[in-house]
Each structure stands twice: as C-alpha cells, then as structure tokens.
Amino acid sequence: MTTETTPRERRTALRGLPGEPLLEVAGLEVATAAGVKLLHGMELAVPAGARVGIVGESGSGKSMTAAAVLGLLPDGVRATAGSVRLRDRELSGLPERELRAIRGREISIVYQNAVTSLNPLMPVGEQIARVCRTHTGVSKEAARERTVELLDRLGIADARSRANDYPHHFSGGMAQRVAIAMALICDPALLIADEPTTGLDATIQAQVLDVIDGSVREREAALLLISHDLGVIRAMCDHVAVVYAGELLEFGATEEVLGNPLSPYTAGLVRCLEPADGEIAYIPGRIPAPGTPRRGCVFAPRCEQATDSCRTRQPELSELRPHHWASCHHQ
Amino acid sequence: MRSSSFWLVYLGRRVAAALLALFGVALLVFVVTRLLGDPVNLILGARATPEQIAALRRELGYDKPIVEQFLTYIGNLLQGDLGVSRYTQLPVTEELANRLPATLELALAGLFLGLLWTVPLGVIAATRPGGWVDRVSQAIVEFGVAIPSFFCGLLLVLLFTYLLGITPPPVGRLDIGTAAPARVTGLLTVDSLLAGDLRAFGSSLKYLALPAITLALTSCPPILQLTRNTMIGALRSNYVRGARSFGLPERTVRWYALKNSLVPVFTMTAMTFGFLIGGTVLVETVFSWPGIGLYAVQSMQRFDYEPVLGVVLLASAIYILVYLIADLVSMAIDPRVREGAS
C-alpha cells in the first residue's frame, strides 16, 4: 500500500453546488495510443436531479467526456489520469463487469441518430426488454409489459404492436423515443443525451426534447445534455458547462454563465450562436488540433483580451463568483 | 411475417426466373460446343470415308439444321432426357446420378472444413485487427489464394501420402478391398455410417480428407476476408456502441455484430459452394475423384458433348438452387431483405 495520493483521487474544483453530488469528473485526461491528449484535465459536476448542459465548438471533447464517463472510449483511446465519481464510487479503473452493471442501469445515454444505434435485426420492444432483463432479472412478460407501458408514455401510439416493429420502421423522431425508452427502462439516476435532436425537423426536435424533459423530471433523474443550441440549453438546463479543446472553461447556473459570462470564450460562443439582429459573429481562428503543444491559456491564440501572462501561465479553474467557476486570468 | 400466398408468389417467381436462366445456359453451352467444331471429323479422324462421315452425322443428328437440333435437345431435356454419352453408351442422366454424389460429398466436405476454419478465424481476427490471429490468418489466406488448387492438392499428397504415409494414394473414394456401403444418399461417409460400417467410414474419410482440405484451403479464403471485414465494420457500428452503452454483456454484443454479418457471409458461402460444384474439376483430376468434374473433362477430351452439356446444366441448376436457399436464409435473418423482396 502506498499513501501517495494518486491523481485519480482528486476531487473536482466544482464543489459546493446545491444538492447531493451525483456525477463528478475531475482532472480527467484521455489520450490516444500515440499519446495525443484529447481531454486535458476535464472537470464536470452534476448534482442529483440536476439538468446540466455541455456546450462548446465541434471537437472540443463533449462526446469524449460522455464516453469516458461511461467507460466506453473508442478503440485505442484511454483515460490516463483523473477521476469519474458516481455518488461515492470511483468509476475510473473499475473492472469492465462492474461498469457494465452501471451502464443502462444508473447512467444511460441517448445518441444522435437513434435509428442506427438500435440493432437492425431485432424488434425494438425485444431490445428494450433485453436491457431491462439484463439489469433487473424480471420475467420476460414483466419486462415486456414495462416496455410497452414506457413506449406508450413516451408518446408512441399503439405501443403494443409497435414494439414488434424493427428500427427501420420508425421515423427519426419516433426512433429517438424508442432510444429514450431503452435508456430509461431501468430508471437511471443520470441520462446523458448527446445532441439527441440533431438532424431532426424543428417541430420533431421540440417534441423529442419535451419527452426528454418530461420523463427526466418525472423520474427525478439528472440530465447531462450536449447541444449546440443555446436556446435548448436555456430551456432545459439549470447549469451549463462550457468546454474548449478538452478543458472546462466555465461552469455555473445557465442564466449566469450565458448572461454574464466570465470567460471571453463563452462570451464569443454566445455571440456567435445567438447573434444580435443583422450581426454575423464568429470567433476568429479555430480550435487547436489535438496534439498541438500548450502553453498558458488554451484559448489565448484566439482571445481578444489575451495578454502576455495569458500566453505563459495557465489559468486555474476557480469559483470567481458564488457557484460560478471559470478559468481566466482577467476576471 | 408474410402470408403464405406471398411466399407462393415469391417462390413461383424465383422458380420461373431459374428456369429462364437454365434455358439461357443450355442455349449458350449448346452453341459453344457446336462452335468448337463438328465432332464427327474429330472422332473418325482424317482417314474416314465420306460415307462413314455421313452415316455418323445422320446417327448423331448433325445433318439437321442447328435450330432443329437445339429444339430437339430442349424437348428431350424437358422430358428429363439429357442424351446418351457416345463413349460409354450410357444415358447422361444415369452417369450424372452416379457421379454427382461424389462431387457433392467432396464439395460439402470442402465447404464444411472451409467454414470451420474461416468463420471463427475471421470473427476472432475482427476483434483484434492486426493482432497475431489476424496476421496468421492473413498469411494462410494469401497462401490459399496464391496457390493453384491442383498444386495445393499435389503438395498435400506429397506431404501426407508420400512423406508421412498417413493418407492413401490419390485414386478414388475407397480402399480397393473395402466394399461400398448400401447406397442411400450416395455420400460414402453418410451411407457407411447409416449402414453402421465403421471400416468403410474410416476408409472413405481417409480418401476424402486431402481433396476436401485442398478445397477448404484454396476456395474458402474469401469467406474469411468477408467475415473479418464485415465483422470489423459491425463491431464499430452505432448499434454495437449502443448495445455496449446499455450494459449488455459482451457475449450479446458480439452476437448482434455476428448476426448482422451473417447475410453477406452466407451469400458468399453460397457463391463458394456454387463455385465448388463447378470448379472441383482440377481437384477431381488430381485425386482421380469420380465426380462430375472429372466426367466433364474426360468427355470433353473425347469430343463427347452430351455429357458436357449435362454437367454444365446440372452445375447451373445446383448453383441456382443454392442461391435461392441463401436468399431465403437472408430473408429469415434480415427483415429489410424480407421487405425488399416484395
């Protein structure tokens, strides 16, 4: 036994949020086999029953964070440091068997483009019931009843017979409901939704988000919603995490963060995602490719307020206002 | 599930298409064999008198117009008559019935052994592309594809018969002193088991081993490649990621992936079997295996065209049948194929 504190036992800087802590990600580093880092000390906190959004440009590591939480990193990608805690349990380094018991049971995920994330050769009801039986050991009939009931509650008309249909029989929005049913069948404490409505019609998007919102509230489950749509984040999430190039740059209550951003990156993101009338805004430059050497603030090359200290010293994530964290030298 | 009338219509359509295809094959082979040259001169040689030639032409029906010859042939065909081999003086149907089981036994054994090594290796290779199983199986695949089947057969005979003395010399299907079991299926391994004759079974197995291994090695590598590649794709697919993220056991996840790879693998297997039926010629020649391939080659050398036509038609019919079975299996596995069939 060593008494040395490993980085895995580090706690997140985002402490003191109201509510029981449910998910805490601290100092999470993820790298490819070649040693290229994709996440650089990611931080995240989701209190029980809370609804947290993640925003950030494409490639900033939103999906990678979700994958790391589930312990389902792509082939060749590994978590090299940091901690993922679910309640009092450290998940990083858990054997696959124990992680499997958590996936779909305590933490579930819905992906973009649900039709393809279902097995094309199996009726959807059977797939949902199988998840149920894998985790709870209820009888076949009971699992089936539960499935039909849930499909019905999620707004699938004629659920009993639709359960016998195959994934390709469902439209995008309906398939997404099926995927949500699969995610919720075991009443998880946390639902992760990774751009769940990208690619759907606007009206269908609203319906699907409504289904997610309603069913999460009803179960008092927590929601971690990844989205490019700040309007959706404002409407659905009480907290928001702003990530950039594999780091968390800002975290806090949604209105606070998006209304009074501390990080110039957040301000830029809000301006370009919700431009004022007649304005076309963008953040000059682009997100650094993975493997680009880092010195100082990762956003400095694109930041209008960058100074010499920004370029040499990395800012630390700190609670600059009550329950509002950011990593920036100039606040 | 579709109603039984759907299946009747579907099967009816497939059978009609198959008959049409067979007619096309018959026409093609008929024309080609006739274009190869008038066999009469070849049979009788340069010293034949014109009277002899004319007599033989009349006897073979070659004096009639070619369209009439073809129509006669098709007419006989419809009555199950494939003509008579001029060399053996036996009806072609009888010869085929005698020889087809040998080819079937060889092709089935080759395919069985082929599936036995290719599918599991492909699946294991796919779970670790670039791993040692993958590299070893790629090496075997390259060997099997690069080496001609007859040469592979000769190598095996050299190794196992002449150097190690494990297998009998490559002549036929059974030891000379061993009586053939009562004919039920015509497959000696099966018939000897049915008769409870273990001696005959062992003997037939020994003779079957090398030609079957030859086929398994040289004809089945594409099945391995396809299994490996579709399996790799399936394991990277969204539904596999989905199944994993719901905590389904890895066994179930792999089964999802495998089941999704089965349709292309099954189609490839059917193609391989068709190829084996028509393509065992070289292997049958090396091992003096009394199948339809050897029969076709020998008849060809004797300018005895009726048997050649018969073999080609039979092989095509089997090929079409196997393809139909493969399609039915695909429909059973994949609802999208099923719905696409209507």
Ligand SMILES: Nc1ncnc2c1ncn2[C@@H]1O[C@H](COP(=O)(O)OP(=O)(O)OP(=O)(O)O)[C@@H](O)[C@H]1O
């Ligand atoms: N399998 C992989 N191997 C190596 N690098 C990867 C892999 N998958 C993603 N990446 C890289 O990891 C980084 C983070 O990707 P991620 O998918 O998490 O982005 P994202 O924030 O979800 O973006 P988007 O909004 O486009 O979904 C990107 O630079 C991406 O190129």
Ligand code: SF4
């Ligand atoms: S630390 Fe400096 S460069 Fe980084 S965001 Fe703040 S002001 Fe910009």
Ligand SMILES: [Mg+2]
């Ligand atoms: Mg993503």
